[in-house]
Amino acid sequence: MEIIKDGYPSAQQVRIINTALILIMNTPILLPLRLVSVLVITLSTTICRAQRVPVDAAHTIGAESCRDCHKAIVESWERTKHATSFNTLANSEAAHQIAKFIGMKPDQIATNASCVRCHYTQEKLASAVQTTAAVSCESCHGGAEKWIDIHNSKSLTRSDRISQASALGMNHSASAFATAKACFECHVIDDEQLVNKAGHPALSDGFELLSWYSGEVKHNFLVSTEGKPVKSNGHDSQPIPTARKRMIFLTGKMLHLAHSLCAVGCSNDAPVDKAGKLVRLPNGKPTYAVQHAQTVQRLIKEMRELQSKLGIPEYAQALALVESNPLTTGHGKELATAAMEIKRLAEQFSKSNDGSKFAALDKVLELIRPHEANSTKEVAKR
């Protein structure tokens, strides 16, 4: 089976592709035909503007630098797959297969930027760049060299700590947007060829921000004491405050939509072969573009439902943007622009809300189960 690549398909091929996609998309979980019929994959060559860049090794200082003050958090992180994959990923047969397809030697997996940008953390030690952890504190919170002494400074007010540390590159957890944006940069894979050619997963199946944060990743340990200048570090994990849960959930949907939309816009491979048959990857899934298009469809549906209950202006604008842009051949640039705008709306939403208005959401949130990696569950059972 051949994936149509390099250049535009003929009009005949586009018709076949459109028909195939309508068939693929027209399943019960997916949506109104009007939208379905415009769900066609961009076949023009587009440069993806939103690829995750690795955290700069010149400005990372490593998780050990956090341990003194955030001991419980570091220990909790050490039990997550983010941390443990340091010892497993590069030795796995699956990783070797992927490396082989893109012409990389297995011993480069932990050092080559194509994998490091999502799988590892590097530090500059004794003037040489070294890989020191898998996904670590700074993968999500940003390289800490410049902000570490500011983010906890007792001589500043809390709001100054937050604004000054953020200006120095910290993704401060005071903002749901700031910390959540990193999740989607990695979990919505931004490299089509890594998926279609090398067999890398296209996305994390079932990734939902609140669920995936609430399980093994969750590390709410700080205890805010009334009247104290700074929060103190507790030994026990605290529940995520309800208003905060709402913000994580709602901000996550918008960010997810932006990243999946961008992924569709950046796709170049046709999802069907020359005979019009849906291309299946060796893992049985459709191509990169189709997997992300299906995610966009699902998110639109979810966001519409939420919007009907909550009336969020940023949701209304994001949905209008998706609907005004045809998800169709040759619109990669428009989709990327729409994705950037939706990301901006997510940031605006996160800044201008604290979650208190969205109590109507709580029934939905009760149904969300914390996501644990299988390996972590096995360890927990022992």
Ligand code: HEC
């Ligand atoms: C010398 C002690 C110290 C070190 C070292 C330290 N922190 Fe902190 N950190 C604090 C204190 C105290 C606060 C609370 C500040 C506040 O309330 O504004 C804090 C707050 C935070 C917050 C924001 C939580 C919130 O909402 O208040 C994050 C995120 C964070 N630290 C991450 C890190 C990371 C990542 C490292 C290592 C790279 C690190 N910290 C190293 C003391 C430290």
Ligand code: HEC
């Ligand atoms: C854009 C971010 C990104 C890049 C770049 C990336 N990965 Fe991944 N990779 C992920 C994420 C996220 C997962 C977890 C997917 C999941 O939830 O199943 C993953 C999972 C994997 C897995 C486990 C897959 C499985 O079958 O369970 C392997 C192996 C892997 N990556 C290897 C690589 C190699 C080798 C490279 C470099 C050539 C690479 N990845 C580049 C984000 C990335």
Ligand code: HEC
């Ligand atoms: C720097 C890239 C990166 C960032 C940022 C990131 N992840 Fe991950 N995450 C990964 C990779 C890669 C894996 C898979 C590791 C492996 O299998 O070796 C993973 C695995 C996980 C897992 C375990 C899933 C399983 O079933 O195995 C959870 C849960 C998770 N991530 C949640 C999150 C959340 C929530 C965020 C944001 C708060 C986040 N991740 C941010 C790269 C990242």
Ligand code: HEC
């Ligand atoms: C996968 C991404 C990810 C990783 C890795 C990560 N964090 Fe976080 N961190 C977050 C998110 C998201 C929040 C905000 C949680 C919320 O809103 O309730 C957070 C919150 C925090 C807080 C505030 C906790 C509280 O009680 O409110 C601190 C402090 C912190 N992180 C420090 C660290 C340190 C230290 C490490 C490394 C040992 C680390 N983080 C690793 C994503 C991450």
